[in-house]
Every structure is written in structure tokens, then in C-alpha cells.
Amino acid sequence: MLNTFETWLAGNLRASLPESTKLVAGPMLPPAAADTPLLNLSVIKLRPLRKAPDNAEDLRDAVQLTQTVTLNGDGLRFDFPLATGTIERLLEIETAPGRLAQRGDDYEPTVHKRTEGEEVTEIEVLTFYRPPAGDFKLLLKVDTPARGYQQRSPCRATIEINAWAAQISQADELLTPAVATALAALADIDRFHLAGCEDPGFTLRLLNPRADLSFLERTQIAGDQRLFRSTARLSLRGEWELTLALGTAFAEGKIGKVIPSVTILCGTD
Numbered sequence: 001m002l003n004t005f006e007t008w009l010a011g012n013l014r015a016s017l018p019e020s021t022k023l024v025a026g027p028m029l030p031p032a033a034a035d036t037p038l039l040n041l042s043v044i045k046l047r048p049l050r051k052a053p054d055n056a057e058d059l060r061d062a063v064q065l066t067q068t069v070t071l072n073g074d075g076l077r078f079d080f081p082l083a084t085g086t087i088e089r090l091l092e093i094e095t096a097p098g099r100l101a102q103r104g105d106d107y108e109p110t111v112h113k114r115t116e117g118e119e120v121t122e123i124e125v126l127t128f129y130r131p132p133a134g135d136f137k138l139l140l141k142v143d144t145p146a147r148g149y150q151q152r153s154p155c156r157a158t159i160e161i162n163a164w165a166a167q168i169s170q171a172d173e174l175l176t177p178a179v180a181t182a183l184a185a186l187a188d189i190d191r192f193h194l195a196g197c198e199d200p201g202f203t204l205r206l207l208n209p210r211a212d213l214s215f216l217e218r219t220q221i222a223g224d225q226r227l228f229r230s231t232a233r234l235s236l237r238g239e240w241e242l243t244l245a246l247g248t249a250f251a252e253g254k255i256g257k258v259i260p261s262v263t264i265l266c267g268t269d
Contacts, residue, residue: 006041024038064146084122155239158236
């Protein structure tokens with residue numbers, strides 16, 4: 001699960017590194033001096049912060065089934081007609097991977113009325129203030145009842161970036177743009193899909209991640225005069241959203257009609 005997050009971060013860091021610099025995602029042992037310069041990024045842990053059992057932040061909510069609709073923008077078009085009933089089911093609009101459009105700032109759903117004779121037709125339209133370029137996704141709720149639950153909790157994660165080099169100054173120079181790039185990447189997303197499984201339905205998402213630089217350290221590896229490590233640790237906070245959807249809910253039995261009756265029991269002498 002954490003490997004998905006590491007791989008995404010490593011992809012962002014790759015652009016900030018010289019082509020000759022190796023990049024490794026995930027926990028690793030110190031490299032050989034001949035393999036440096038090398039940058040290593042690892043998400044050490046991600047954990048929800050559980051509170052007291054009666055705290056509302058940790059209660060399990062009913063699971064909400066969803067569907068995704070993909071629309072395409074050409075960078076010029078502002079208005080997108082929608083199927084009737086879409087606006088009331090709209091949960092999120094993802095304009096880029098992990099990046100959500102904000103209602104009022106980026107878009108506004110509206111309902112226009114068109115009159116033809118005595119007939120009035122309502123037309124739902126999604127209006128953007130800046131025309132989207134390329135695909136964007138609408139996340140819609142489905143009204144079908146489902147079994148399972150959804151749980152949100154505050155969470156914390158620790159991300160460690162290690163730069164290895166033959167000179168400490170070289171390690172520092174390698175670490176600085178990597179830290180800056182990681183912070184910028186995390187500041188530019190609202191959602192991250194950590195894991196998913198279709199059967200049974202399971203998703204784990206990181207919501208509203210925000211990262212701070214919390215630790216810096218420089219070390220010379222004992223026994224090797226040519227290997228130095230420069231380390232930065234990022235503290236990430238956000239929300240942990242776990243959804244378990246086990247299919248549609250079982251039909252509830254209901255009493256359709258009650259017919260009263262009286263039975264007379266005849267006794268014998």
C-alpha cells in the first residue's frame with residue numbers, strides 16, 4: 001500500500017535529479033560507495049490517530065456506493081450539460097489526478113429552465129470559471145443501499161529522504177531540491193488513492209495531505225571514509241479514509257397487511 005505512495009513521490013523527484021543519480025523508493029540498506037550519488041525515498045509509516053470510542057471522528061458511517069463519469073474538456077469550453085439528476089448526486093470533481101475542483105472557486109453547477117409552449121424543461125449544466133483541458137472526472141453517489149462501512153480518522157505519516165554521496169557537500173546538494181520537490185508535490189494534491197480491491201470492495205485514501213519539514217541530519221557512515229548521508233524527514237498529516245463495500249444491502253422484510261381473525265375454541269364436558 002505504501003509502495004504506491006512512494007512510487008508517486010519518486011516520480012516527482014526524478015525530474016529534480018541529474019540523470020546520473022540513482023533513485024530508489026522504499027527502505028534500503030546503505031549503498032556501496034561505488035553506487036553513489038544515490039537518493040532514497042521511503043514512507044516509513046502511515047497510521048490513523050484513533051480517539052476515544054465515543055468520539056464522533058472515529059465512528060463508522062454507512063458506506064456510500066459511487067460511480068465515476070469522465071468528461072473531456074478542450075481548454076476552450078466552459079459549460080458542460082449533465083444528465084438530469086446529476087447535480088444532486090455530485091460528490092467530487094477531479095480535474096487532475098489527486099486534484100479536486102472547488103465549488104465556487106473553480107466551478108458552479110446550475111439548472112436552466114427552457115420553455116417550449118406550456119412545457120418547462122430543466123437542464124443541468126456544470127459551468128467552469130477556467131475551461132478544463134483534457135479529461136476530468138465526476139464522482140457521483142449511487143442511491144442503492146450497501147453493506148459495509150466507511151471510516152475517517154486523522155492520520156500521520158513519516159517520509160524520509162536520504163541522499164548518499166562520497167562528499168557531504170554533494171549529499172546536501174542532492175537533498176535540497178529533492179525536499180523542495182516533495183513538499184511542492186504534496187502541497188498540490190487533495191486526494192491520494194493508496195489501495196483498492198474490487199472483491200470484496202475495499203479502498204483506502206489519503207485526504208487533504210499536508211507536509212512539514214521536521215528533521216535534518218548529516219552522517220558519515222562508520223568504517224567508510226567515502227560515504228556520507230544527508231537525511232530529511234517530512235511529517236505528513238491528513239485524513240485516513242477506509243471504505244469497505246460488500247455489495248447491495250439485503251432486502252428488508254416488511255409486513256404488507258395484517259388480517260385480524262378470531263378463533264372460537266369449543267370445550268367438551
